[in-house]
Amino acid sequence: MEITQATAAELLRAMEQNELSCVEVTQAFLDAIQTRDVAVQAFLHVDPERALQQAEAVDQKRRNGQSLGRLGGLPVAVKDVLCTQGQPTTCASRMLQNFVPPYDAHVIERLKAEDAVLLGKTNMDEFAMGSSTENSAFQKTRNPWNLEHAPGGSSGGSAAAVAAGMAPIAVGSDTGGSIRQPASFCGVVGMKPTYGRVSRYGLVAYASSLDQIGPFANDVHGAALLMEVLAGYDSRDSTCADRPVPRYTERLDQPLDGLRIGIVEEHFTEGLDAEVESAVQDALKIYESLGARIEKVRLPHSRYAVATYYLIAPSEASSNLARYDGVHYGFRAQQFSNMVDMYSTTRGEGFGAEVKRRIMLGTYALSAGYYDAYYLKALKVLRLIRRDFDEAFAKVDVIAGPVSPTPAFRIGELVDDPLAMYLSDIYTISANLAGIPGISIPAGLSREGLPIGLQLMAPPFEEERLLRAARMFERETDWHRRRPKLMLTPQAGE
Amino acid sequence: MAKRVAQRVEPMATDTTKDYTVVIGLEVHVQLLTKTKVFCGCVNLFNPENPNVQTCPVCLGMPGVLPVMNREAFRLALKTALALNCRIARFTKWDRKQYYYPDLPKNYQISQYDLPFSHDGWLEVASDEEFSEKRRIGIIRVHLEEDAGKNLHDETGRGTDSRVDLNRAGTPLLEIVSKPDIRSPAEARRYLEELKLLLTYLGVSDCNMQEGSLRCDANINLHLQEGDETIATPIVEVKNLNSFRAVELALQYEVGRQLDEFRSTGHRLGDVPKQTRGWDEKREITFGQRGKEEASDYRYFPDPDLVPVTVSDKLLEEIRGELCELPAARRERFRQQYGLSQYDASVIIDQGRRFADYFERVAQECEDGKQAANWVTQDVLREMNQRKVDIDKFPISADDLAFLLKKISARELTTKSARDVFAELLAGADSGTPPSAGRIDQIINERGLALVSDAGQLEGVITAVIARNEKAANDFRNGKQAAIGRLIGEVMREVKGADPKLVRQMLIEKIVGSEEA
């Protein structure tokens, strides 16, 4: 077995049957990072020593016959937006370049409790603001399928790490598509759970009412397994749902009988790339062949989703990011003349352009005299979008459609056109506004050889339905088994 | 209700021929006495000696942390609002008030903006120092928020960096906003005194202004009457008020200053931006402060990290049930039940809940409310003040005092003797002999203070005394009332503890009776 191409289930089985030790598995991924990440640049911080220590501890437990957690030694990569005690957590921002949190995020505690091996922290758009990972203050992550192309974002580092076989599973966060869009671009599985399904404690906030943590994996089972670990109640997050977490992996292979799939007319209009459209249509045919019924549904207010998102998210961001001021921690400008100047110089030097743009947008939208016209109105539209979904889900079990209008664009292609960049999340943003779960699964390759994803969405807390529907498709296709060339041609030193 | 009070105000000379009304509204912040902070688990204690030890990632505003509402703080807040006769919102939410300041780690304060948990209440305040009338001061709203930390500036001069202590950051804070119903600086002070009394009675706050657990800002302007026209002067907000006396003095000063200002500039409300003035305690003047931000826009919006709170009937009933008898009600009951004057009832109530409990115990045990009130408001209070102890540390228990007072009512002891016993009990307590009923009897016996009310025992002595003092007896017969005093004194010297009333009565009967005979 080629370790770095294996799925989470295959690796777990091999370790459980003592065909591979956790140290061997961990070492293989560390080696892959060393050779492949020179080109891909997915990781901001790798801690081989600590990872191998954790791996050794897992092996020791196994040798002693102790019971192991559900991740039983699986290496995992974590987006650098999640706080890790004693390890840098930068949010890919100069502002937090030297910040080391004194505490672990809830999901980090969960990963450790279930015996995951933490490989390192992955690159992202600064403070999760962006759709290409180009907004990182430190490096540009490349799409493993074509290094000239972007991996998507903002969780581009986690998506690229899994796609390039540098981690079998990874954790990301999704505020408007930041898991699903890079998953689609990188040809991996990525899921945004229902808002409230996963505790946000320790997730550095971008837009609190939309942010949600979710899994990446190279197959649906890996995502389901990681979801079991990430999900669950945490009293430290008031918005976290106190309801039981299903064993997503248990019934994953049971197909959904009489599955009703909704397709949204508004999704198939101008702006949608023809190759993406045909991949989605092919996927729908496969579902039909499995007995699913395809029905048209309408989401009439989804055309306002991008506008709504770009009022709510920046408003919350402008407030959430106010704390980065150089007073208590993080970056502080070297030269300033007084307190107010220290604030403005620190923030001027510490934040990148996109972050500043969104802070300004949000500050404006919340200002006296504009609040009602912008923020309040956006909240009203948000309720209409939610109602659209409620009505749609009264008729269908899941909604299927594209993840992004195009396959991965070239690095630099959209950096000067923020509006075009914003539109790359046009199909994913609605799920965040409605708080519902959505998943991206590999569903094709473009002529250029770039992955294309299929998005499925389900009603709140129907992650199990979503994963099972995704698995139905996955069983019938081998898109998830494709690997970028980068992994197939051994690199120097591998 | 609005009573116009024509004020003659020092220290500035004012044109007293002009008729005007003083209009004051107070904004009071009080810290709640919870075990932990309002949105994290840190201990809630005043601890300026050890900066930044009562902190955690949440109250430090670290990246990624989330607030969780402290239910106890919310309960105390509800309790206070109910006691202030407020209407309780069944649905309330949290908002972020945004401004940059180093003592505010997140650069926003979690507060309540358009849906405070309570609104439209009132507090009754005495209309004057004699408590002759009550005035109802409206409460616009009471809301819950988190306190900021404290900036510590170098006060020696330039050079040293300022420091920030975040022990206080996240302390639960109630903001209580009155209507502009207050009509004089003295009434503002009385409002604060009554509010403090209420909050300490409820046990929700210790209201210690020195430690900053009660803070007050005042808004004041004047409504001048010129013919048929009422002219409002610009509203001024006065800050840095660190005692109730400072509030009263600063507002007094403002009345004069605003009159003078109006005379010289003619500025009316709306002509100039709202001004913030500080109170200079040493010079006893207010001074203009630069606005924190020119026109501050706090960009309030609902905090997405916290869920709205719904208040159930059950919770409200529970908290109503926890409310003790409130000071105003108790004051009224004391007046009626124990026949106290308004003044005495107020003195007792204003000393706080434990003191009133003490009084009530004494009154019930000795079955004489007025007597109990006299002793408690004079003797006990005087001794407490001298010893600088509160009622909990006062050596004589309510039961022992009642035991002593009962002897007066039963005519077994004169009031004067009882005072001697009281003093000796305290002296004993100071030298290690704890007061007790037995000790009281012992003192009375040792000093022979027991009242002799046995007419038979007095009869002989009185006869003898009259015989020895024929001249005095005759003087009395001839209408010289004062002459009896000497005779009473002589009898009392012979029979220690004789009841002076009885002695006087028997002497008169004897002298007058013998003349008739």
Ligand SMILES: [Zn+2]
């Ligand atoms: Zn704390």
